[in-house]
Amino acid sequence: MNLAEAFTILFVVAGIFFFVAGTVGLLRFPDTHTRLHALTKADNLGLGLIAFGLAFRMPDVWGVAKLGLVWLLAVLAAATVAQLVARAALDRLPDLDEKGGAR
């Protein structure tokens, strides 16, 4: 096993750890906002670590760039979706519904 392979294994395992943590958070946390917190934080970091680990196995710099793009797009999409879910959840809270008006 050379150094690149060792790095791959190290970072991918670390990434998986964050995914597992995020999933546990999703299942165990009490409400939508804390769950979102667990999910986005853990998953984005987890995906980043996995992408970083896999970068060591890419044949050229284009491959690395593609991995980076994948990660960037996933983070952007996750951030937007998390924001939308959070806002929708806020709208559903009963005390805010009065002030927010009909929607």
Added chain:
Amino acid sequence: MGALLTLPLLELTVGLPLAATLLAIVSGRFSSGLVLGIGPAMLALAVLLCLAVGSHGPLEVAVGGWAVPLGIALGADGLSAVFVMTGAIIMPAVALFARRAFGSDPAETTQSFTFWPLFFAMWAALNAIFVGRDLFNFYVALELLTLTAVAMVAYGGTAAALRYMIFALMGSLAYMTGVALLYASAATLDIGLLSEAIEPDRAVVLAGGLMTAGLLAKTALFPLHAWLPPAHGNAPAPASALLSALVVKASFFIIVRIWFHVMPDAQSPWLVQTLGLLGACAVIYGSLLAIRQGRLKLVIAYSTVAQIGYLFFIFPLADGSAFALPWAAGAWTGGIFHALSHAFAKAALFLAAGLIIEALGHDRIADMKGIARALPMTMAAFGLAALSIMGLPPSGGFMAKYLMLTSALAGGQIFYALVMIAGGLLAVIYLFRPLNAAFAGSHVPEIAPVPKARQTIPLALALIATIIGLASSIPYQFLQIGLPEVLEGGTE
């Protein structure tokens, strides 16, 4: 005549209606006029195709120049040519009839825009099946056909369209599973290659069963018929005519291709008797329910359920599991004949019913007393077409039943002979009711005016249904071109 073979006849029978589909989408409210150009062109193509098949025997071309099994082939034998011709007559006739309902509004409406692309795509899908040689291409064409047919049914009612869709979805999945099994067995989807490559082993028999079950749902053979009467009975008349005359025949056509061309060896006594029995149930059950209907279009729709039953008598009568009985070719040809004459007669009946609805505003049989005096030409068409459905001479329906009856008697299958006679009698009863009402009384009822020109359309179709009985030897001989091997030896 050799020059005919250099023309891309088979490709154009599919390509031309496809082009018309695209034109109909962009030409907006002028699309109802397209058929005036496309109709004659398609009829000319069908005539040329018949001439080519008649003089050179079965044709086959490789699309894109790629030979099977890598590419897809198109082909035409007598069976293909006759069905393409039937479509080339019925489709333009129905289109001319439909121009009033789907093309006379000055502004574009939901129906006047959507009908014409659906119509041309339906034509393309039908022809793709009639000249198809590839089982997966059949699947794509069938789904195109289903989409167009469901959309046309939806004009008449959402629930009826949904019911149809549920059967069609299950049918297409079952068919596709069978195709997957056949490809896995033989690494080809071409009808000709498959027939050489496959043995009737476990996978192949299961594939045949699945494909047939799926196609039966789309053909609406008893007990998978429940969707048909509401769908065909409530759609606008031109749509009902296309659905009953041609659409249900397309899936039947593929069933014939599978069992007589792809895997004749896999026919078993069990299979042929099951299909025959289901057909017999359809004939009796459909006819009895047709008698009980109060609305004309529902009578005609249940009659379709019954008439589909006869088509499946070709399995026990031509019995492919007992090789090349002397009467097999006669029985098979009789069945195909029945499909053709039913197509013309049923299109005529639905269009005539459509005219009656336009004239009266309803199709309640009890309230159409004396309509024959107000619409004599329409009722003449109805009566003529009814003769063919009843199987009385001189008509195509009579020739078909005559051929099947002789084979049934020759083969000692008295049961099917009795069902055919019973079905004929029941048809007399259910069609006599509307005819009786139409001639009842002595007054001429008040009706909305119906132009003579439109009344000639069902009359012409009914006349064709009669003529193919009188001049039956031409289509009969024609159907022997490229006859399935399993039936050969049966022709005198």
Added chain:
Amino acid sequence: MTAAFVFDAMLCLLLVGTAVSAVAGRDLFASIAFFVTYGILIGLAWLRLGAVDVALAEAAIGAGLTGVLLIGAWSMLQRRCGDGGNDPAMPVLPKLAAAAVSVTVTGMLALAVLALPVGAPGLVPLVTENLSESGVGNPVTAVLLNFRAYDTLMESIVLLIALVAVWALTPKELWGGVPGLRQHARPDGVLATFGRLLPPLGLVVAVYVVWAGSEMPGGAFQAGTILAAVWLLVVMAGIAEEPRMSSRLLRLALVVGPAVFLGVGLVGAAFGSFLGLPVDFAKALILAIEFALTFSIAVTLALLVAGTPREGT
């Protein structure tokens, strides 16, 4: 027992589990969520079976767009009809009969699989042998756009006719209007920012997927889905509105792909064979067809998701 086999077996178990949850779950939304998960997992299965093109199509169309259609319908049912997706109860006996049918189907298929010969290469040798004359290096693209181009031509018409069929359900008084529901998004919200950021990137990715499709996995249907998704996002973010269904330009956009495809086919027929592509021009023709198709597919898919017009204008 190898690690690969353990992975495959676990994936299969997950597939069966998500399929059961999607089909048998009580809550309709949860069922749809399981269905989307199931679709993504099938994408993984396709990778294991050496079918990267199919994996892309499954993830984009099978799981992605079908999921969007189902979720959209679920939300519409809830809001418009108060239908939460509850089922009428089925008595036990028919349920048992259904289970028997299901087990029979699976059992017979399984028996057929086990009876099939092993090691059959299918059409691999023939495709490999003819690949150099197809104009492209990706065998799946060669099959789709050359060897079996006739299927693909019909398929593009199927998609187009599905849209016409959906449009045929438009209520009379709404004909010609704007498909789908009006979107109400905050103009300065995160979604709007994302909707402005994504289109250029999405366009590049889509063009790349078509371009790469001739040599590597990719192609018109996958790229068309990407474009359609980008467009849907732009509409959801309130940056642009769906075009009216009466627009002449829109209708041209819908047919241009199939028209180029059919046109190439008919010109081919004049020179020898319908849909025949001369070796020297094959690659250029395939790319031309694919780019035109991608555009039309994107427009068609986006409008299929929007559905019929819902409110008068």
Added chain:
Amino acid sequence: MMLSTATLYALCGAAMIGIGVYGFIVRAHLLRRVLAFNVIGSGVFLFLGALGYRAPQAGADPVPHALIITGIVVALSLTALAVALVLKHAEEAGRAVLPEEDREET
């Protein structure tokens, strides 16, 4: 006996077909039927694709892959029309269930 990858996934496809068939028959809610249709559909495609991978040393058969991509697009087309019909029916009838199957709710 060790199952080959192809056989394993083909069997999995067969199982998915069975699961979908059960759902299609038992669930009367029309949107659930559409979902079950898609479950069966992907099962059929997996079945076909897996059987095209029976000779891994020769490579995966691209012909089934092309058929499956076509099939996926066809299935989407049918799904889109089915969903539109379900919505229209629900707006007319109040529920996405066919009248003859509308029994007591669970």
